[in-house]
Amino acid sequence: MINFNRPPFLGTEFDYIRQAVENQKICGDGPFTKQCNEWIEDKTGTAKALLTTSCTHALEMAALLLDIKPGDEVIMPSFTFVSTADAFVLRGAKIVFVDIRPDTMNINEKLIEDAITDKTKAIVPVHYAGVGCEMDTIMDIARRHNLAVVEDAAQGVMSEYKGRALGSIGDYGCYSFHETKNYSMGEGGAILIKDESKIPDAEILREKGTNRSRFLRGQIDKYTWVNYGSSYLPSDMNAAYLWAQLQEADKINNDRLASWQKYHDAFELLEKKGAVRRPIIPDECKHNAHMYYLITESLDTRTKFISYLKENGVMAVFHYVPLHSAEAGQKFGRFHGEDKYTTNLSERLVRLPMFYGLEEKESDLIIEKVCEFFK
Ligand SMILES: *Cc1c(COP(=O)(O)O)cnc(C)c1O
Numbered sequence: 105m106i107n108f109n110r111p112p113f114l115g116t117e118f119d120y121i122r123q124a125v126e127n128q129k130i131c132g133d134g135p136f137t138k139q140c141n142e143w144i145e146d147k148t149g150t151a152k153a154l155l156t157t158s159c160t161h162a163l164e165m166a167a168l169l170l171d172i173k174p175g176d177e178v179i180m181p182s183f184t185f186v187s188t189a190d191a192f193v194l195r196g197a198k199i200v201f202v203d204i205r206p207d208t209m210n211i212n213e214k215l216i217e218d219a220i221t222d223k224t225k226a227i228v229p230v231h232y233a234g235v236g237c238e239m240d241t242i243m244d245i246a247r248r249h250n251l252a253v254v255e256d257a258a259q260g261v262m263s264e265y266k267g268r269a270l271g272s273i274g275d276y277g278c279y280s281f282h283e284t285k286n287y288s289m290g291e292g293g294a295i296l297i298k299d300e301s302k303i304p305d306a307e308i309l310r311e312k313g314t315n316r317s318r319f320l321r322g323q324i325d326k327y328t329w330v331n332y333g334s335s336y337l338p339s340d341m342n343a344a345y346l347w348a349q350l351q352e353a354d355k356i357n358n359d360r361l362a363s364w365q366k367y368h369d370a371f372e373l374l375e376k377k378g379a380v381r382r383p384i385i386p387d388e389c390k391h392n393a394h395m396y397y398l399i400t401e402s403l404d405t406r407t408k409f410i411s412y413l414k415e416n417g418v419m420a421v422f423h424y425v426p427l428h429s430a431e432a433g434q435k436f437g438r439f440h441g442e443d444k445y446t447t448n449l450s451e452r453l454v455r456l457p458m459f460y461g462l463e464e465k466e467s468d469l470i471i472e473k474v475c476e477f478f479k
Contacts (some may be wrong), residue, residue, distance in 0.1 A: 106431035108419040110459040111283035111290075114352055120344035127340075128277040129410040132416075133320060136347045141294075143350045147262075150277065150296040152303045154310055155343055156336045159258040159280030159293035163191035163228075165336055166254045166276035166295060168309055169302060172197050172225055178217050180228040182428040182439060182446045188230055188256045189377030189437065191429055199239035199437030201428045206445045207384040208232065209453075218250055219440040229274070230256040232387070234286070234394035235385055236265030239273045246274075254278065257296075261287055262357050264390040271296045281346055286356060286394055286460070288342050289346035292338050310336040356460045363462045367396045370471040374398075379478040396458045398474075403451040408456060409477055414472045420454050 109391045124130055137155050144153035147366050156162045172178065174196030180188055182201035189199045202215045204365045209232045215456030216227060227246055229237035237255075246253045257263075260270035271277025277296035281289045294410050297306055307317035313333025349356060374380045381399040385391050400406045406422065427433040439446075456470060 106418050106457050106470065108421050108455065108457050109284050110461065111354055112286065112288050112356060112460040113348055114348055114356075116348040116351070117345045119452060120348050121341055123183035124341045124344040128184060130339055130341050132335075132337030132339060133317070134343070136340045136343035136393065137338070140343050140346050140350060141195075143347075144279070144294055144296065147353075148272040148277075150269075150272040150298060151300045152297040152306070153294050154306060154336075155281075155338055155346075156293045156295055156299070157338050158187075158282065158291055159256070159278050160187035160191065160291045161189055161336045162276075162280075162347055163254065163256065164194060164334075165306060165309055166278060167191045167195045167197070169276065170252050170254070170308060175223060175224040176225040177221060178225060178226045178228060179211075179216055181230055181441075182426040182433070182437075182443075183232070183234075183424055183450055184230040184256065184427065185258070185424060186427065186430075186432075187258075188228055189433070192226070192228070193432070193436045193457065198223070199427070200224070200432070200434070201426075201433070201437055201439045201446075202441060203443060204445050204449070205230075206391075206439075206449065208235050208237075208386065209449060210235065211242075212235040213238040213245070215441055216242065216245050217249075220245075220251070224249070226252040228254045228256055231260040231263065231270045233383065233397065234259045234261075234263040234270070234392040235383070236260070236263060236270050236389040236391075238386075239265050239268075243273065252276075258282075258293070259285065259394040260392065261285070262353060262392040266388045272298065275299065275302075282377065282437040286360065286392055287346060287349045287353065288422075289338065289342040289349075292342055292346060296411060301334055309333045357392055359462075360462050363458060363467055364393035364396050366467055367456060371398065371474065374475065374478050377478075393458065395455055397453050397455045399449060399452045400454060401452070406452055406454055412477045413470075413473055415474075418470050418473055419456065420456050422450075422454055426450050
């Protein structure tokens, strides 16, 4: 069976984890965490990056830093993972879902302005499959209405929009290093902070409401409780695993892009015949091959397609159940405008196995079985 995902692993992770153990520094903010933070800052040009225990927690930090309160409204797509909404629901916000674009499956920027009310506080674009949202338009809307922008760039590490790294464009950007993402530490993430003046608050929030970060830098001689906070910092052992991968980020990225392109070329004919629709990458976007999906003709075709692949040793999966149709989505949110594409496309989308180290013979078999099904 070819699994849908295989966690990224290079081999060098063991050496770094051993070093972390030998350093006798396995708690948070040790040397590996620092190296990962700096790597993200260099790569993206953001003022500050801080590793977190997950992307979910990075989103929670952003919601707290923005002081989201009960009654506030936050605009996002319904076609996303639950964490995008949860982080703001935890602060008591109402989620306002808008429809996606049919090409990228990203939030339709043209529908955002109409969903804004006097309660709106933030827009949360999700860069689906590591393909950038129309950020110039979104940032312009946010500026004109005095709203914050939090990028859910969980899938967007190493991707760009008009030459800028995803996650570095909005006020806050959130990365995921979960085992299903391009670069991993098992569970983990990062928050990217654009405005330097927000860094002290973020550090305090992440360190249980204390100024331990300043203490670790030798700026004060003891640390105390200065504000509310939580524990959003990962163990340096996890950061050691991630550091091995960030060092080889180009190698991982190129390997994924090659598998992605192989699929894309192989399915061109199927698309011409009208059997499937392939992913669309806008010219201004550089993607990271986080995902390869196909859009089938109907829900029925998709169901048969997934079981055909499974019978033939290939795990393909679908997602997302649109958040506005879920029990919690109905309780905590509302859909603004018409659901033209969200439900329809979510019922027709299939993701093929895509991971670092997908072998030629594996992708050959997957391609063969996909083409066989649509024959
Ligand atoms: C994976 C993912 C998350 C959650 O990431 P975790 O690190 O598992 O918390 C959030 N949003 C999107 C779009 C994701 O794909």
